[in-house]
Amino acid sequence: MNFVHTPEIITERLILRKFTVNDLDALFFIYADKEVNTYLPWFPIENMEGAKVLLEERYLKAYLKPQGYNYAVCLKQNNIPVGYVNVSMDDSHDFGYGLCKEYWHKGIVTEAGKAVAAQLRKDNIPYITATHDVNNNRSGNVMKRLGMKYQYSYEEQWQPKDFLVTFRLYQLNLDGKDSRVYKKYWNSSTVHFVETDM
Numbered sequence: 001m002n003f004v005h006t007p008e009i010i011t012e013r014l015i016l017r018k019f020t021v022n023d024l025d026a027l028f029f030i031y032a033d034k035e036v037n038t039y040l041p042w043f044p045i046e047n048m049e050g051a052k053v054l055l056e057e058r059y060l061k062a063y064l065k066p067q068g069y070n071y072a073v074c075l076k077q078n079n080i081p082v083g084y085v086n087v088s089m090d091d092s093h094d095f096g097y098g099l100c101k102e103y104w105h106k107g108i109v110t111e112a113g114k115a116v117a118a119q120l121r122k123d124n125i126p127y128i129t130a131t132h133d134v135n136n137n138r139s140g141n142v143m144k145r146l147g148m149k150y151q152y153s154y155e156e157q158w159q160p161k162d163f164l165v166t167f168r169l170y171q172l173n174l175d176g177k178d179s180r181v182y183k184k185y186w187n188s189s190t191v192h193f194v195e196t197d198m
Contacts, residue, residue, distance in 0.1 A: 003066060003067040003123060005018075005062070005063050005064075005065060005066065005067060005068045005069075005070075006018045006063065006068060006069055006070050006071055007119060009071075009115045009116065009119060010076075011111050011112065011115045012111065013075065013076055013108070013111060014073060014074060014075065014076060014108065014111060014112055014115070015074040015075075015076055015079055016071045016072070016073060016074070016085070016112055016115060016116065017071065017072055017074065017079075018059070018063055018070070018071075018072065019055060019059040019060075019070070019072045019081065019084075021055065023055070023072060023080075023081050024048065024051050024052065024055060026072075026080050026081040026082070027051050027054060027055055027081065028045065028047075028048055028050075028051035029100065030081065030082070030083060030084065030098060030099075030100055031044060031045045031050075031051065031054055031098075032044050032045050032046065032050075032051075033100065033101065035101055036098055036099070036100065036101055037098070038136075039132065039133045039135070039136040039139065040098065041158050041159060041160065041161060042160065042161075043160065043161065058070070058086075065089070067089060067123075068087075068089050069085070069086065069087040069116060069119070069120065070084075070086045070087075071084060071085045071086070071112070071116060072084060073085055073097075073099070073108065073109070073112045082099060082100045082103050082108070083097065083098055083099035083100060083103065083108065083109065083112070084097065084098055085097045085109070085112050085113060085116050087116065087120065087125075087128060091182075091184065092129050092182060092184065093120075093125055093126075093127055093128045093129060094128070094129055094130065094131070095113070095116075095117075095128040095129065095130040095146075095148075095172075096130070097109050097112070097113065097142070104138075109142050110142060110145045110146065113142065113145075113146045114146060117146060117147075117172065117174065120174055121174040121175075124175070125174060126173065126174060126175040126177070126180075127171060127172060127173045127174055127175065127177075127180060127182065128148070128171070128172050128174065129169055129170065129171045129182045130143050130148060130169075130170050130171075131167040131168065131169050131170070131185070132167065132168055132170075133165050133166070133167060134153065134165075134166045134167070134168060140168060140170070143170040144170075146172060147172050148170035148171060148172040149170060149171060149172070150168060150169075150170055150195070150198040151169050151170065151171050151181050151182070151194075152168075152169055152181075152185075152186055152192055152193065152194050153166055153167060153168050153169070153192065153193055153194070153195055154166070154167055154169070154185045154186060154189035154191065154192040154193075155167075155189055155190075155191040155192070156185070156189060166191075167185070168195070168198075169182070169185055169186075
């Protein structure tokens with residue numbers, strides 16, 4: 001099967017597409033916002049030079065690979081990125097997202113995430129995982145709205161910010177194998193447990 005890296009997806013309100021060099025201002029706006037990036041592992045970028053490096057390292061280089069999903073989330077009316085959805089191609093198939101705060105609470109990440117999950121299912125990606133800091137329940141609510149199920153919690157010394165975080169792992173099996181649980185974080189963390197009130 002021939003894959004297209006980050007195939008464009010159109011939803012009711014959104015265009016999901018690749019980032020380009022024309023998106024530098026929007027990329028800077030998303031990744032420089034301290035509040036948007038509070039619960040993400042990297043530090044907010046500080047200048048346009050940082051945005052150029054980010055575009056090159058996280059997106060343009062990824063687009064050269066045969067398969068992947070690294071989306072700019074754009075509103076249909078102007079096709080300008082207001083967020084992103086990325087799915088890693090390692091064995092975690094980690095599903096990550098970020099959104100400019102002026103667009104929070106509008107269901108945009110849920111709409112984008114459901115569309116990307118449908119594309120992954122079509123491309124025979126067997127499952128996705130996602131993690132969130134226990135202090136960031138809003139992110140967990142997004143995962144639930146995408147149909148993801150809580151599996152377990154674990155501690156990790158998060159890098160590069162270098163502080164201890166308790167994460168919750170959610171998983172969505174796209175191939176019908178509902179009993180599969182991605183155990184890598186469980187196995188690598190000395191502190192792991194299942195919360196019973198989830």
